[in-house]
Amino acid sequence: MYNRKEDYFVIILGLDNAGKTTLLERIKATYSSTEKPVHQTNCTHVGTIDMNATCINFWDLGGQSELRRLWSKYYAESHAILFVVDASDSERIKEAKSIFETITATEELDGLPLLLVANKADKANSMDLAQLKEMFNPIAVNLGARDSTVLSVSALRGQGVREAVDWLAIRLERNRANRPPVLRPL
Template sequence: MGNHMAPVPALLPPLQALHVVVVGLDAAGKTSLLYRLKFEEFVNSVPTKGFNMEKIRVPLGSSRAITFQVWDVGGQEKLRPLWKSYTRRTDGLVFVVDSAEAERLEEARVELHRIARATDNQGIPVLVLANKQDAARALSVAEVEKLLGLHELGTSTPSHIQGCSAVSGLGLQQGLEKLYEMILRRKKVLRSSRRKR
């Protein structure tokens, strides 16, 4: 009796973790979102001086889960030039914005477009998390989407915006499921274009 393994269906991705980088302006809630996903509870965090890295398992439906290796990179102005070194060869980008800070959304728009259009990031799926939707003065997801100029990223950059809250966990599961779908779609397109060569 040998060990017989059933062949893995071609549609299932390999079981390795997907590499995802979380960026955004300082105080947007990136680290709080990371630890909300990791520990399933709100963790009040201090500003990130470099980066945090965690492996996070996200359930997909009732029987499967996907593992994301998440890099959370500090958002202070002096750290933003370093984002590119973390996003090189990433599977997906998560850009976090504070929905309750309307006055910083123009600055966030500039940084989002800069990182999404960087040469190494062409075509990388972008999930925008409109955090702090539970705050009294939070803008709606549609308002945040418009102010960030998400449609200006173009069709070559798949993107999705999801309202969420690091405090309650609202919207995080749906956002990551959407990111996973965008990553799978991109991998499929890349595989088929390699076959045609």
């Protein structure tokens, strides 16, 4: 085991302009001593951070409606879901909730840890965490026994970002029997 590295893959989902790419960039900056470059494709940003014997790879998938149909191509290789909601955008919160509900009902993602991030918590008009939880709570029946939580962050200022990544790292390890990491030589 000492001559191999464990790779986990986290998909970052959410509507366009929710702050997914900003969050990925903040994660990269927070773990700057061990970061690898973020690579960009047409609809995806990819970033990797090293945490001891583990690599966490983040796939930031485009949130525009025409790009959402591509999300399913990443499900089979994913180990966790990071769903980003713009907590300051009251006009699109119902749309975000609908997409989140679809994600939680997707059989291919059953059992994966799911972190719902209320981003842009630093904005004055941002919905507080209790309101967001109340709004998304009816969807909890779709979650089953999987690890899940809701955290408040400001990707722009870095508030709550380390806590979010730490939560994911613990859950990835805890869920390894359900979705084992990809092992690669050092």
